[in-house]
Amino acid sequence: MxxxxxxxxxxxxxxxxxxxxxxxxxxxxxxxxxxxxxxxxxxxxxxxxxxxxxxxxxxxxxxxxxxxxxxxxxVSEKINLTEKPDYKKVIVLKESEAIGLKKSEDLRSYLGVAKGETRWTLSEMGENSLKQNAAKKGYQFIVITSNKKDNLKAIAYTY
Known part of the structure; x- marks a missing residue:
């Protein structure tokens, strides 16, 4: 029993x-x-x-x-980038949110600045520049490591 x-x-x-x-x-x-x-x-x-x-x-x-x-x-839709104008689809993540994504490449860019630009505008322009660079290479995600006008850096991630 x-x-x-x-x-x-x-x-x-x-x-x-x-x-x-x-x-x-x-x-x-x-x-x-x-x-x-x-x-x-x-x-x-x-x-x-x-x-x-x-x-x-x-x-x-x-x-x-x-x-x-x-x-x-x-949970999420797959992001397909076909051309440079698709940079608006690139998602900016925090480092902790990139777990499970494949690290691809370090991206660098330079931002030409006009006199009188505000910090917020410069930050926005820097982010857009990095997103365009990532979209051109086919990367869906970036983690921005430096967003200074003379030193724009990001790490690109993909599926």
């Missing part, structure tokens, strides 16, 4: 620890995971049979599939 009760308890407990979600990345990679939450453009999850919490950028994830209900949620 004890063996039967133990076997039934194990069967029910095994379902509680099973993978509940599948994370599908934009690069085609699939990851079995237990979804926790989405916060600050990051998806928090844990791997099967582990309580350690991991993070991935929501921009790296295409969809989140819930296995038990056959329910799928689109």
């Amino acid at each position: 004890k063996n039967i009760i133990t076997a039934i308890a194990v069967l029910f407990a095994a379902q509680l620890f099973a993978q509940t979600h599948e994370i599908v990345k934009h690069n085609g990679e699939k990851l079995e995971a237990n979804f926790i939450k989405i916060e600050n453009n990051l998806i928090h999850y844990s791997l099967p049979n582990s309580s350690e919490q991991h993070k991935i950028s929501r921009y790296a994830v295409a969809q989140l599939n819930e296995k038990s209900k056959n329910h799928s949620k689109v």
Whole structure:
């Protein structure tokens, strides 16, 4: 009788620890995971049979599939850059939001400044210059490391 009760308890407990979600990345990679939450453009999850919490950028994830209900949620749309005017599609991220994206290249640019420009305008022009440079090379994401008029630097990321 004890063996039967133990076997039934194990069967029910095994379902509680099973993978509940599948994370599908934009690069085609699939990851079995237990979804926790989405916060600050990051998806928090844990791997099967582990309580350690991991993070991935929501921009790296295409969809989140819930296995038990056959329910799928689109997390982010893939960004396709075809020409330089697509620079408005390039997303500026913080360093912590780039987890799961592939680091591609360091971008540099120089900004010619007219006399009398405000700091805010210079900052905006610098960001747009870096975005145009990234779009021209086909990178969807940048992390700006320096936005000074004589020293514009960013790190480019892609799927």
